[in-house]
Amino acid sequence: MEKFTTLKSKAIPLNIENVDTDQIIPARFLKATDRKGFGDNLFRDWRYHKDGSVNIDFILNDAQYSGKILVAGDNFGCGSSREHAAWAITDFGFKVVVSSFFADIFKGNALNNGLLPVQVSKAFLSDLLQIIASNSETELLVDLENQIISVKDFDLSEKFEIDAYKKTCMINGYDDIDYLVNNKKLIEAFEAQKIY
């Protein structure tokens, strides 16, 4: 897993609530057996019309917006457990997703793929979306060590929460498999004396 410490980047605002993983990557694109290439179909049915033509009204097709941070509405990533959603977002080039609420499974999948979910207050999210909407050049700074997200040139920042263990994993690029495999002895001992 790639390490993550700080990120300074412009952001793309996706001002929609309850974005489910079927929108992030529709099921018909889940037939691949590796993790690569899902970015091409990120938000497929919002990015393209059914005939394959580009939907110029969708934010990802708006040339003035770019960046490695996706700022989305409340309850992002609900629905299916497909990790392909996290793969599609990272494959497209995002390193951070900001929302006021994340669904559990998506949040875990993101963290397991070096994609940082930054949960902010509704008020902060609303300000952030407004600032980015009025100026697409706005730069955000995400500082994982200090758990702070701030907006350059604005007096706007907020501390965000992250599980201490997961933070260590993100900063060092560790993943859970290493940890679990290194604890096989404990697991074997547990198996030998299960109470149920």
Added chain:
Amino acid sequence: MGKTLFDKVWDAHVVDAIDNGPQILYIDKHLIHEVTSPQAFNELEERGIPVYRPNQIVATADHNTPTLNQDQPIKDELSRKQLEQLSKNCKKNDITLYQLGHKYNGIVHVMAPELGVTQPGLTMVCGDSHTSTHGAFGAIAFGIGTSQVAQVFASQCLLLTKPKSLRVSVNGELKEGVLPKDVILYIISKLGTNSGTGYFCEYAGNVFEDMSMEGRMTVCNMSIEMGARGGMIAPDETTFSYVKGREFAPKGEDFDKKVAYWKTLPTDEDAVFDQEYSFDAEDIEPMITYGTNPGMGIKISETIPVNDNPSFKKSLAYMNFEAGESLINKPINFVFIGSCTNSRIEDFRVAAKYIKGKKKADNVTAWLVPGSKQVEHQIIEEGLKTIFDDAGFELRQPGCSACLAMNDDKIPQGEYCVSTSNRNFEGRQGQGSRTILASPLVAAATAVEGKIIDITKHLN
């Protein structure tokens, strides 16, 4: 202080804890399917890690499978390759696979309980969010991502922070025509799609105690639709008699010992939950959804609420519905009875009872998709297939089918589908398709009438 059902099962599975961090939770049963497992197998292979406990893994093919002509080679190349990959991976790693055509093949959340793989007091995972279904037996069961599938392959464990506890109680007498699906759609419509996030939910009260195992599975299945990682119902005599005698259930004295243990699992009277909600059974009516998330549900006799939220309006625009309107008499061309929510024998009995002696409306395409080969056989043996055939319904072969538009079964652009599945997200059943979630009874009635009717006025 007493313990909850969830506490008891969780605590019995904690291997160790990281200081100020997650716990190592032991996983008893790992269910896998073709879509979310290949990358996990690849990862283990790349890192040179063997599958740790292959005998605790059960595999099936369900998401990507056709529901017609299953004896013939799969036409879609990518689907075929994905299924072949599953077969290869299972063979290589000594994992039991019930592949397409096997007498035990079916949707993972239908076939595993049928085989007795699902039992009270276990921890179970699958790379599928509807793994919450198995909580109906008093198991801790939840969906995981593919990185976690790899973790369980490698260690039979997961690193997890214990979720908070939530209890939803429903007491009283359900009205006629109100099915388990209506109960859970009602709960989600009241609590919203993220009320359960961060929680594990226990369903309590006489309504769930009185339900069959099939009904309990329908309820627990949709726990994830209110954000809860899982849902549970205390094991009781209904649970024990369902499990008894099944292929992988404990036998003889071993079974009796297990039952004695299972009886210790229900929540203690003095246990305290982090959050509690309760509802009166009498307030629940047959439900229907009008929007693009499962929380956007109303009683079938109600009108669509008015709301100025832009996401709400976007949702209604997608569905081509107006705020304030009723859905009664809306013409419907597609009906789907199936999915891991409602594809068990009881669901088809309900549908058959209503359909018997009636005919499907000419404008309707009605697909009935059993959850497993065993359910398919039961439908035929009980004579339900004859009823469906006579009424013009199409009984297909088992699989996830039109629930998720991944296989051949898709609803066309712009069409409404009254569906017994679990998600009404945009395009879930096909690009541009519009899903209306409902019970098997409402779905059957819609297929007969060719439009949505107020089922409460049509019951004797």
